[in-house]
Every structure is written in C-alpha cells, then in structure tokens.
Amino acid sequence: MRDFTLTIYGALLDSLLEAKYPFQTFSEYLNKPEKRSIMLRHDVDERKLHSLEFARIQHRKGIKGTYYFRMVPQSYDEAVIREIHDMGHEVGYHYEDMDFAGGNPHEAIKLFEKHLDTLRKIVPVSTICMHGSPKSRYDNKDVWKHYDYKKYGIIGEPYFDLDFKKVFYLTDTGRRWDGFKVSVRDKVEPHFGLNFHSTSDIIDAINNDKLPHKVMMNFHPQRWTDDNYLWIKEKNIQNIKNFIKFLLIKFR
Numbered sequence: 001m002r003d004f005t006l007t008i009y010g011a012l013l014d015s016l017l018e019a020k021y022p023f024q025t026f027s028e029y030l031n032k033p034e035k036r037s038i039m040l041r042h043d044v045d046e047r048k049l050h051s052l053e054f055a056r057i058q059h060r061k062g063i064k065g066t067y068y069f070r071m072v073p074q075s076y077d078e079a080v081i082r083e084i085h086d087m088g089h090e091v092g093y094h095y096e097d098m099d100f101a102g103g104n105p106h107e108a109i110k111l112f113e114k115h116l117d118t119l120r121k122i123v124p125v126s127t128i129c130m131h132g133s134p135k136s137r138y139d140n141k142d143v144w145k146h147y148d149y150k151k152y153g154i155i156g157e158p159y160f161d162l163d164f165k166k167v168f169y170l171t172d173t174g175r176r177w178d179g180f181k182v183s184v185r186d187k188v189e190p191h192f193g194l195n196f197h198s199t200s201d202i203i204d205a206i207n208n209d210k211l212p213h214k215v216m217m218n219f220h221p222q223r224w225t226d227d228n229y230l231w232i233k234e235k236n237i238q239n240i241k242n243f244i245k246f247l248l249i250k251f252r
Helices: 006-018 026-031 048-060 078-086 105-120 140-145 199-207 228-251
Strands: 037-044 066-069 090-095 128-130 168-171 214-219
Touching: 006 048, 006 199, 026 037, 026 090, 037 048, 048 066, 048 078, 078 090, 090 105, 105 140
Parallel strands: 037 066, 037 214, 066 090, 090 128, 168 214
Antiparallel strands: none
C-alpha cells in the first residue's frame, strides 16, 4: 500500500481502533490522561482542505483529534476551523510570532495576543503549538523565555507540557516517520528505542502489540492525498526541502 495516502491513513486509524486504543485530544490528555492514549495532532501548515478531510475521516470513525492553525491564508480559514470544531475536534493556535516579529519577543507577544484573540472569536482555544519555521533563524518557542502562555488561559504546549519519556512522539516531518535527521525543530529526545520509517511499519507495530501505550502522532495533512499528481508533486517538493533542511542543520 502506497504511503502518505488517505487510504493508508484510514488503515492506520482502523488498526488503532482494532487495538482498542482510546483517542484523546491534547487538552483532554492534559486534564485527564488515560493509561493508554493516542493523541492525533495535526499541524495545518497549508492546504487546509486536506486537514478538513482528515477531520471528516476521523469523525466518521468516531475519533477526535487536535488541529493547530497558523495565521496565514494557506492555513487560516474560518469556515474550515468552525467545521472541524463542530465535529468535536480540538482547535489550537499554531503560533509563529517570533518569526513574524523578526525575533523580537516583545513584538511577538503582541502578535500572539492579537492572533489568539482572533482565533478565539471563532472557537475555544486552550492549547497552542509552535510552528517550526525551518527557514527562519528564530525559534518560535523562545517567546516563552520572556512570557508565560498560561497567563492567557492556555493549559498546554506539547513541547513544554508533555513528558516525552512517557509519551512516544511520532511525526511525519520530512514526509517520513524517521525524519529527525532533516527536522530543524520538530523533534524530541528519543526514549523508547523504536524507529519507524513508513506508516506500514507503524501499523505492523500496532498489530503486534509493540506500540507504546501513550503516543502523540503529529501529521501534516498537506502531505497526504490519494490524488496521483499531488502525491508525486508533494514527494518531489519534500525531497528538495529535506536536502535544504539537511544543509541548514549542518551549517547553521
């Protein structure tokens, strides 16, 4: 089965359901973590309609996930945000305000306040997640060296509020599940001794009871499609991005 398609994505969800994993949004996990828990996180970087399709697939299967929206046209869309929220999914802010502010944390927090307020006029927001901005010199998490997001009614940010010694982190960054070598910021210290390259590898682990009990899976839905043209285009573009990110990591 070809990877990074909606078909194999559906198969992944089915395997998790068959293994009787509970699904929790990030905020649900923070408030009351289950002993076994799958958190489906979605960074809506672009192609927002792909994220909407992900949300609909999950909804049909009785699953909830968490969707983080940027404040840029390729991500932010009030109708899409409302529909995803109305299906029972969690919506959060995918912040990149240090990048917008050119690295000035005091300007960045003003933008954060403005953007959070804009999003909250549409749906409730209780969690946030940084956007990696690999081309940027600035780490968006650095704004929290000067300010406290919990003063804004935010209960969690994955990179600060998850214990990745207890929660296994999987991300499709680099259009592969072992893309840590080409990830500029979307990575955590490994603690489980597990390494998966493809979605099929993950499905095999689930079917053989080798997946940890607590997992956050991070998806970038723009990479996932059953459309042959878009699939090939995304693969080729990502290969170029991976090479550039590899050079950034090596020489930065």
